[in-house]
Structures are given as C-alpha cells and as structure tokens.
Amino acid sequence: MRQRPFVLSSDPYAPFPHAGTAMREPAGLLAIGGDLSLPRLLNAYRHGIFPWFSDGQPPLWWSPDPRMVFHTDGVRLSSRFRRELKRSAWQVRADTCFEQVITACAQSPRPGQHGTWITSGMRQAYIDLHRQGHAHSVEVFDGDRLAGGIYGVAIGRMFFGESMFSHLSGASKVALAALATRLREWGWPLIDAQVENDHLHSLGGCLVPRETFLEQVACLVDLPTPEGAWTARFGVLPTALLSQPSVP
Template sequence: MRQRPFVLSTDPHAPFPPAGSAMRDPDGLLAIGGDLSVPRLLNAYRHGIFPWFSSGQPPLWWSPDPRMVFRTDGVRLSSRFRRQLKQSPWQVRADTCFDRVITACAQSPRPGQHGTWITSGMRQAYIDLHRQGYAHSVEVFEGDTLAGGIYGVAVGRMFFGESMFSGRSGGSKVALAALARRLSEWGWPLIDAQVENSHLHSLGGCLMRRADFLRAVADLVDLPSAAGSWTQRFGVLQAASLSQLSAA
C-alpha cells in the first residue's frame, strides 16, 4: 500500500497507478492532481477509480477497499414503501434533463456534510461526459416536477453511480430501483456505489473486496455497449411497477 498518493502528470492519457496500491489511511486514496477531462475520467472508471474532492482541493482519486455495490437484481424497498408505490403516478425516464439532476444532487443537503463535492468544475466534467454519451441520468417525474434522480457513468456494461437526490420523499429510492431494473434487463449485473453507508445497506447494497470488484470491472467494461443517449432505450417506467420488488 502507498504511504502517499501518486502525483498524476498533466497528460490526460497518462495511466493511473494500480488501484490495488491505494492508501489504507485515508482508505482508498490513490492519486492526486491531473484534471477532469473526458479521457482521464473514462480511464479512471475503467480501472475502478473515481474522483472525489472538495472545493479548493486538487483532484483526488480513490479506490476504497471494500467497495459498496448493488447487484442489479438485488435492490430492495421496504414493504411500507412498496405499498405506497402501488398508487404512485410517478414516471421514470432517462437522459431527459441531466443538467437538472446533477444540479439537484449538488444542492441536496447531506447529513454531516457542509457544502458539496459536486463543484462547478465537477459538474461541467460530467456534463461533458453526458454529451459524449457516457454519463447518464435517471429521472423520476410527478407530472412536470422532478421528484428524484440519480446519475453516473456507463462504460461497457458497468454502471458507476455518482449521486442521487430526492425532490419528493422516496424519489431517490425510485430512481435507483428503476435504474437497477433496466440494467438487470439489459444484462448489466453491477452498480458501483463507491463508499459504504447505512442508507445504501438498507436498499440492498453490499460490500465487495476491492480485488474482486476490480476483476469484475475489468471484464464488464470490455463488454460491448454503445455510448449514447438512453432516452429511447430506457423508455418510460411506471414507478408503481416497482412495488413488486422484494422487501428490504
């Protein structure tokens, strides 16, 4: 394990050090510096690495051990919430308002967190990825109101979740469950959730050893899946249909 983070070169195509060599304290810190260009971000995700830093810091790159993941057939909703969903008018779509979703994620308060790690530079970087067909949003609508959403990065048949938000109670849960439903139908087995927390556990998230995660990612990112908008492919999913999911 490294005693200090690797300093990245200014070349956006330069390789990262092996993710398995990340520091133990803080857990998963691998590299520092570089930029948030599309080539560098795609290179990072392909190797199980993601950026996470606060305003005023240089880019910090992480690969924690263990890794929080969702099996796409394993997202769980509570029995009470599923009963509520049976009468829900909400509809779920994809890639119809990526900018609104990432902005809402940046503005959502988080327990114990002051400010946001989704800085203006980070926001623009993922908008650039979205415009090139690699970053996607799943959006929950109540009429014209955005009730919740999630966004992340797709490479091959691997989805790397970045952030989600609720504009209405339960909106983020529906966004995650709908994303998992579609990915499972498409044959994508995993959603990366990055760092463990109790809320993700309650929705069916589980821990995976970094070595196992990296092996899975190496296989999945090389499977064929064309970049581009998910709007047509995802279609419209009725939130009420998610009431059939298993209970948490």
C-alpha cells in the same frame, strides 16, 4: 499500500497506478492532481477509480477497499414502500434533464457534510461526459415536476453511480430501483456505489473486496453496449411496476 498518493502528470492519457496500491490512511486515496478531462475520467472509471474532492483542493482519486456495490437483482424496497408505489402516478425516464439532476445532487444537503463535493468544475466535467454519451441520469417525475433522480457513468456493461437526490420523499429510492430494473433487463449485473453508508445498506447495497470488484469491472467495461442517450432505450417506466415482488 502507498504511504503517500501518486502524483499524476499533466498528460490526460497518462496511466493511473494500480488501484490496489491505494493508501490505508486516508483509506482508498490513490492519486492526486491531473484534471477532469474526458480521457482521464474514462480511464479512471475503467480501472475502478473515481474523483472526490472539495473546492480549493486538487483532484483526488480514490479506490476504497472494500467497495460498496448493488447487484441489479438485489435492490431492496420495503413492503410498505412498495404498497405506496401501487398508488403512485410517478414515472421514470432517462437522460431528459441530466443537468437538472446533477445540479440538484450538488445542492442537496448531506448529513455531516458542509458544502458539496460536486464543484462547478466537477459538474461541467460530467455534463461533458453526458454530451459524449458516457454519463446518464435516471429521473423520477411527478407530472411535470422532477421529484428525484440519480446519475453516473456507464462504460461497457458497468454503471458507476455518482449521486442521487430526492425533492419528494422516496424519489431517489425509486430512481435507484428503476435503474437497477432496466440494467438487469439489459444484462448489466452491477452498480458501483463507491463508499458504504447505512442508507445504501438499507437498500440492498453490499461490500465486496476491492480485488473482486476490480476483476468484475475489468470484464464488464469491455463488453459491447450502445453508447449515446438512454432516453429511447430506457423508455418510460411507471413506478407502480416497481411495487411488483418480481422487481427488486
């Protein structure tokens, strides 16, 4: 474990230190500096590393141990919530309004958090990733209204979740369950959820040792998969389908 974070060079193609050398305190902090350029971000995610920092800070790069993940066949919705979904007219789509989703995530209040870690620079970096076909959003619609959603980065057959939000109660849970459903159909086994919290645990998230996570990521990011927008491939998923017991 490092006693202090590694300082990244200005070269966006420079390698990161191995994620297993991240600090114990603050837990998981690996490196500092650099930028949010597309090659650096993709390199980070490929190696189980993600940026997380606030306005006024330099970029901070993390790889916590253990790691919170969802297995795509293991997202849980309560029986009561499934019953509600049977009567729901909501529909789920992908990559139809990525910028709205990341903006809503940035503006959503978080318990115990003042402000947002999705800074204007962070927001633009992920919009650029989306325009290059590497970042995706899954969106829940109530008619024409955006009710909730989730966004993250996809490399190979690995999805790295970043943030989700709800304008209407339960919409973020629907977005997560719909994402897991489609990914499972496509042969993607994992969703990275980064850092644990009680809400993620309640939805089926589980902790895995960082070493295990890094081994899984190393295999999954090299598997072939189409890049570009998910809109047509994802299609339109009625949320009533998520009420079925066969769907996590």
